[in-house]
Amino acid sequence: MTTALAEERRDARADGAAPPRRRHALDLDDFSRDEITGLLDSADAMRELLRRSIKKAPSLRGKVILTLFLEPSTRTRVSFEQAGKMLSADVINISGSGSSAEKGESLLNTALTLQAMRADLLVVRSPHSGAPYFLARNLDRMGVVNAGDGRHAHPTQALLDLMTMRRSLGDLAGKRVVIVGDALHSRVARSDVFGLRALGASVTLCGPPTLLPLDLLRGGGAGVPAAGIPGVSVEHDLDRAIADADAVIALRIQQERQEAGALPGMREYTRRWQVTEARYRKAKPGALLMHPGPMNEGIEIASSLAHAPGALIEEQVTNGVAVRMALLYQLLTGEREGGEA
Amino acid sequence: MTGERRILSGGDIRRALTRIAHEIVEANKGLDGLLLVGVLRRGAPLARRIAQAVASFEGASVPVGALDINLYRDDLTSRPQPLVRPTELPVSVDGRAVVLVDDVFFTGRTARAALNALMDLGRPRVVQLAALVDRGHHELPICADYVGKNIPTSLGEIVQVRVSEVDGVDEVAVVDRAEAREA
Known part of the structure; x- marks a missing residue:
């Protein structure tokens, strides 16, 4: 099987090299022009899936995505959830109220708990600028996506x-x-x-x-x-x-x-x-x-x-689902260096 | 240092695609309900060329589409990430005789992914598979209905189909895997 795989890589030959492997998406200031363009190209392809009657592809089957929203949100949270589900990931939503955050659990302890449940990706919105960076620094397995942190980045x-x-x-x-x-x-x-x-x-x-x-x-x-x-x-x-x-x-x-x-x-x-x-x-x-x-x-x-x-404005909302599909696909597929995939 | 072996020239490819075009029309008893779907990336230009050949001897056109199968791969976490490209079909696949067109038929895993991708788009009446090259080493119970050329290969080799639309030249070459990695 491993030898056969190499042949299947033929499209990697001339079809442009894979973008650099990224685990977190915190802000666009560390995205190169090529990486952004690649994501937008991929998002254009994802839009085709949104037009189908069966809006689902199996690429993220078995991946677990958590959304942790500590600030109100309709479109961003639903958009991430829909994007993950259309690619067949399991998406679990956590809100600030009703979670252990109300009992005073720290953000990091909440995230470490979720990581211990073997979630693959944490999509986090926080009223505090920098919170997703802090989590990314302290999580060694789970990726972090910034869904808006205070006045800092989205x-x-x-x-x-x-x-x-x-x-x-x-x-x-x-x-x-x-x-x-x-x-x-x-x-x-x-x-x-x-x-x-x-x-x-x-x-x-x-x-x-x-x-x-x-x-x-x-x-x-x-x-x-x-x-x-x-x-x-x-x-x-x-x-x-x-x-x-x-x-x-x-x-x-x-x-x-x-x-x-x-x-x-x-x-x-x-x-x-x-x-x-x-x-x-x-x-x-x-x-x-x-x-x-x-x-x-x-x-x-x-x-x-x-x-x-x-x-x-409504076009932006549709594109939001497509672009998040492209980002989730980029973060959760591709070769993983060593260890637990 | 053995270099690469060229297996098919541009003329060979043209003749093979013309023959496949005739076989497709013959097997399907005409063009009625036919839809050619090229598997991205290099299957797409091959499908267009088969359609051109059909048009030249039947005097009528066949719809042609392109199918991206990367979201359906079974190796998404064990290889570099493939770029996803838009799937574009000019008509619905419902009730159609769909001929999938790919450049190389090898393990059958791409064909499996293409079948799943196609079924998510609707319910074709029948699905057939055309490949420019069948290189053996199938791993799934799938085989091609139309084959341009059977090329026995070892697993240490890579079959590279080059088409002018993507690679600037029409040819099929067998390359040693180790050399391909260096290149």
């Missing part, structure tokens, strides 16, 4: 944003993307910036000066060069920022993460930074309009735009 959201943009715009190199809203508290914005830069797009962050992540622009944040990230600029005036943009991503105003005084009044915010029809018309014809959800319609995005043609 790599699978960024991947689905990239997939959505790439499917409409083609190669993203040289494209200009405007991210408008509370980028300071937005893990989506941070991961989007790393992903868009890896694919060669430029990014304009737009929003109130108090809500922009200065560490990304001037340097100093985790994974950010001292001079800031090249290709990322700031424009506080949305009318100017949006002019000739290829894509606009509106961010959710995160009431739950606001410190006093940082957010101007809702009325002022809406007047200056809401993506309205008049503003959207200033972008390039056919410019994409996206939102990571859940939307506050009438605050960061005009209700009339949210479901208009050109808005890709």
Whole structure:
């Protein structure tokens, strides 16, 4: 059997080498352009499976995926669960309330317990920035996927944003993307910036000066060069920022993460930074309009735009399942170096 | 240092595919309900060429699709990870006579995966298998209905089918496994 396997590797010959073996997916800042492109190609193939009447393939049969969500979520949790189930993995969902976290068990002890049950992958969402990194450092068998940690990173959201943009715009190199809203508290914005830069797009962050992540622009944040990230600029005036943009991503105003005084009044915010029809018309014809959800319609995005043609918000949700299938496939298949597979 | 042995030239491949095309039409008594499905990656261009041959002597076209079988492999955790490519079928497989087309028929495990992948897409009336090369060493009770060339090989060898659409050249070569690893 082992000798026969080598022949079956023939497609590895000219079909592009396998991407580097990765155990965790924590943020896009350590993903190369090739790795992201490979994942998006694979996600495009996964979308075909979503259109079938039998939406299931056996590739992750016998793999156990746990989702541990310590913050509310509909789309991300369901999306991971659906992605895992479509590839035939067993998916077990754990929420903060009702688990031993309520009895005061530490996050690490919870994770070690789950690892001891021989789960293969832990998908974790935490209100604390860095929590998935801490787990990844301390788990020797189980992989970790960051499904959003505090205000830090949300790599699978960024991947689905990239997939959505790439499917409409083609190669993203040289494209200009405007991210408008509370980028300071937005893990989506941070991961989007790393992903868009890896694919060669430029990014304009737009929003109130108090809500922009200065560490990304001037340097100093985790994974950010001292001079800031090249290709990322700031424009506080949305009318100017949006002019000739290829894509606009509106961010959710995160009431739950606001410190006093940082957010101007809702009325002022809406007047200056809401993506309205008049503003959207200033972008390039056919410019994409996206939102990571859940939307506050009438605050960061005009209700009339949210479901208009050109808005890709539901498309993003579909792509989210496909891109998570591609990521789970990448993390859970392929040769394992030695030991317990 | 023995190099590689070329088993089939571009002309040999063309003649073998033309013969397979005739055999498929004869066995199925025409083109009615026929669907050619190439197994990605190199089966797909071969299926298209068989369809072209059929079109040239029957004067009518046969639908052709491409099937990715990587999600159905039985060795996903024991080999480097294969890239998944989109499956594209122009028509439903329901009620069709589906001819799977692959470049090399070896252990039969790819054919097994292709059968499972196909059944997840619907219920074909009949499934047949065409392979450009049958190199022996079958490990499953599956055999090909149409074979371009039988090539006896040892397990220490690799059969490489090269097609111009993917590799820039049409030929079939037998390569020593150790040398292939160095290359």
